[in-house]
Amino acid sequence: MGTIIVVGIVFVVVMITIAVMVENAKQKATARQTGQLLRTDFNPDVIHGSAFGKLGIAIDGTRRKFAILQGDNAPKIFDFSQLTAVEVLRDGSSITKTNRGGQIAGAAVGAVLLGPAGLLLGGLTGSKRSIETISKLSLMIYVSDFIQPNYEVVFHQHLGSGGTKVSDLTVTMNLLNAWHGRMQAILAANTAGLPNQMLVEGNSHA
Known part of the structure; x- marks a missing residue:
């Protein structure tokens, strides 16, 4: 019994250490990418940094621009007018998509993501089946660019088999x-x- 307890404690310590290292790496990456943006005319009001090979995103409300962050590579900067659609994906399936012009396909994202029964399949299928685990959550950004018209910003990706419990997300x-x-x-x-204006208030690094 004593050995099991010791092993359990060691496991918890290792997991906490890994989590701290991952968070520190994310913060350093975000700070580096903020510096990249500031070397241009882009002043991020909010930023979700790119780390571990995934894309990030930032918004400059004053200049009406947003940026797709690509780790150590130069960010891709777009005018607000170049955004054509935004879509929420769960495990590769569309939950909700909003096109330019305000047309929304699927259920409201807040209800879908944070419903009391857990994450619902919802969206275009109209199903109410409860989802217990999730492997991937991402935001798909569509832009008016013939070379690369879409970018997937991943917010969660479960490594290995199975998925992550909804309650942990x-x-x-x-x-x-x-x-x-x-x-x-x-x-x-x-x-x-609308005229040039701040769509976000204050500085945030969410």
């Missing part, structure tokens, strides 16, 4: 919801023809 789903809302706000501003 509350923070991630809140973060994804926030970024989905920001991109929807950009689409809405494009549709309404």
Whole structure:
């Protein structure tokens, strides 16, 4: 029994250590990418850094621009007017998609991601089957670019078999919801023809 307890403690310590190392790596990557953006005319109000080979995203509300972060490579910077659609994907399936002009396909993302019964299949199929685990959550950004018209910003990816319990993804789903809302706000501003203005307040590194 004593050996089992010791092994359990060691496992917990190792997992905590790994989590801290991962978080530190993410923070350093985000700081480096913020510096890359500041060397241009882009001043990020909010930023979700790129780390471990995944894409990140940032928004400059004053200049009406957003950037796709590509790790150590130069960021791709777009005008708000170049955003054509935004889509939430769960395990590769579309949950909700908003096109330029405000047309929404699928269920409201907040209800889908944070429903009391857990993550619902919902969306285009209208199914109400409860989902217990998730392997991948991402935000697909569509732009008016013939060379590369879409970018997938991954917010969660489970390594190995199976998936992550929905109950363990509350923070991630809140973060994804926030970024989905920001991109929807950009689409809405494009549709309404709003003047140059801040769509986000203060500086954040969400």
